[in-house]
Amino acid sequence: MRRDEFLKSLAALAAVGALPLSAQAAANLKMMIPANPGGGWDTTGRALGKALQDAGLAASVTYENKGGAAGAIGLAQFVNASKGDPNALMVMGAVMLGGIITGKPPVDLKTATPIARLTSEYNVFVLPASSPLKTMKDVIEQMKKDPASVKWGGGSRGSTEHIAAAMLAREAGLDASKINYVPFRGGGEATAAILGGNVTVGGSGYSEFQQYIESGKMRPIAVTSPTRLKGLNIPTLKELGYNVEIGNWRGVYAAPGIAPEAQKALVDMITAVFRNKSWVDALEKNGWTPALLTGKAFHDFVDQEFAMLRAVMVKAGMI
Template identity: 30%
Template structure:
């Protein structure tokens, strides 16, 4: 356990995302609510990708009784001495996620594990695999069989290369034994372009967040073959990949991270705050309203999960030919629900 703690302390340098889209910077302080010491923090949603999550997290924190303001720091006693990325009120908390981890690997820069203190996993986006409504691929088994037999002729579409949609196809290819380097994938910056590519015959199948594809599914323009998470989406009659015999459980997750050299006392205070907020009914309601999957996991459990997620991401990027194949990975295996 001591080695693990020293390992995490060595990694704590403030998060520098490859996208330059920092979504949530927060100064942690404390104030008293009755006889209970509560953590205060400030949210600055300066990046679009994670802005909604940061705003929702602040709202759930306020509903849980914490002092949370958007745009400025809370006054009061800090949780510990200011560290790198900190403010006069305390520490900075950054909301980031899987795309930043993948970008760091692709750009050969420091990863989340190297540049931040893991605090808690917050939420995730369910991914879905879709085909045109008139596609001869009637179910996921048909798609998997074609991908395995003819990966170069199974044209795939989704978001930009190396981002979650591409990673999902890489995970599927690995799980069924297909050669990921032969997968023909085209990334598009916007979902609408992916829809157009799929419907015009430029792609056989596409992947993306369920939230982005719901309208096309609802209008009958595309059919969903499988969702990426371990549990079915309640209002969607679509099997999971696990039900289809593919050992993949995946979500485009978001999480909270602390700054470099975060003192243990400050980390413990921030983790306790995150645990209470992500376990609250307010956070569950916020996720439901936004169409996110709550993925509560905090503290050391989250740090250990993040180790495996980093290894899985590195491995699938290597399988897809996006990373040097000589790069080592220490393990394989992770899931969106912390199994």
């Protein structure tokens, strides 16, 4: 089913009232967002919290932002402070997996409890409007002259945009280990650096750059999807001649040590929120593709993503 058709079906379910699990008591949830305000994890966590409240599944939601190290700092705090707490959730995603592979932190996802994958999207690379470079071809040519002169700005080391930049360099015949990648602790910081011309090219999900692209403050030059994003005239890296395709996804984990019944209740709660109008609207507004995956299927997916990302990063010369 196409993304637009799926969103329409979700909206129809919301309209007829097929919403929260009435037998489940509303919880007072605590949401760990392991990134600074303004980025994709922050937007996702707060949109999810609002939808859970609107659906009557959560009486309240409190948020804590703790950025750094591709989410590893927030992950460690979440694991250590929330053991056994059935009302604690943490936003995470592909970026965290990449950060764990490169940073090898003492606390990893195996200590937390998988709940659900929520969304997926592809990365868009942009230039500030004032840049003398106009296309991805210009960026590559500049890198060939002097790799250090091109500053790539994005999420933490090991993020999907970092991996995509390394893959692109390798495809262009360059030493991927020599790319000048500047990591930021959150999407807000990265956006400010791009707008201020402090980095040459920036990468992130389209939703994070949308308002700046539409206002003309950023120029999109490529997307990491297999085909062009619907309704957007942004070339894919593949059609530009570079065999680079990588997607981003986001999900939620629960605290370590919760009972199986508590895990199931959280899975049911997240599943139910996908039928809530507030969440459907958030998907549409942010250009997120719904990608619900729960239980063992989500656990297995994360394991497969670890293996895939590790292989890609080895091939790209990142590890």
